[in-house]
Amino acid sequence: DPKNAEIIKPILRGRDTRRYYCNYADLWIINSHNGYKNIERINVVDDYPTIHEYLLQYKTKAKKRFDKGKHWTNLRNCAYLDKFDKPKIIFSEIVSEPQFYYDEKGYYPEATVFFISGKHLKYLTALLNSKAVTFLFKSFYMGGELVGKIRYKKAFLEKVPLPVPSETAEQDIENKVNQILTLKKSDPTTDTSALESEIDDMVYQLYDLTPEEIAIIEAAVK
Numbered sequence: 001d002p003k004n005a006e007i008i009k010p011i012l013r014g015r016d017t018r019r020y021y022c023n024y025a026d027l028w029i030i031n032s033h034n035g036y037k038n039i040e041r042i043n044v045v046d047d048y049p050t051i052h053e054y055l056l057q058y059k060t061k062a063k064k065r066f067d068k069g070k071h072w073t074n075l076r077n078c079a080y081l082d083k084f085d086k087p088k089i090i091f092s093e094i095v096s097e098p099q100f101y102y103d104e105k106g107y108y109p110e111a112t113v114f115f116i117s118g119k120h121l122k123y124l125t126a127l128l129n130s131k132a133v134t135f136l137f138k139s140f141y142m143g144g145e146l147v148g149k150i151r152y153k154k155a156f157l158e159k160v161p162l163p164v165p166s167e168t169a170e171q172d173i174e175n176k177v178n179q180i181l182t183l184k185k186s187d188p189t190t191d192t193s194a195l196e197s198e199i200d201d202m203v204y205q206l207y208d209l210t211p212e213e214i215a216i217i218e219a220a221v222k
Helices: 002-006 049-063 121-129 131-141 167-186 193-206 211-220
Strands: 008-012 028-030 088-092 101-103 113-116
Touching: 002 008, 088 121, 101 121, 121 131, 121 167, 121 193, 131 193, 131 211, 167 193
Parallel strands: none
Antiparallel strands: 008 028, 088 101, 088 113
């Protein structure tokens, strides 16, 4: 039933996120949500009969869930339900290097990933993947040492000071991000290190760093 595509959504896991791209594993969720604010609850029984027929095999267990919605076919309430289909930054909490991915495809984050919604997302993607912000976060805000790993916990990440750019500076950085995203979309294995280095240089300027300070960061963030 083609109508089912309305509530069958692609899932992205922590292991699928990468720096500026993702390795989507062709996994899906039946988003039979319980509604939120001005979003009406999904009526699976009446509006998606083939999905209802499929779910009947799980009815006994589904009815016992403590976190179900109004009907046993509904998921529990989600306060950020309206954010999933909008552009967002998806990232894993514990990684070896920053892996912030700008998503415009409407992936639904699975439990092992987090996301950032709002404005200036391409600019933020560039900053969070940059050497300068990586150095600052690891050195001052990470909340403890993890051997060979970075932990992007929300409470820590929110403390990182990020420069507010001019419109021109933000647009210049976004242009670089767009180039990277286009290349990665065509071929995820494409080497975009030159463009990323150009972004790093632009971010250094935003922080008004000296050559000596830049050298410290470059030596620390391989």
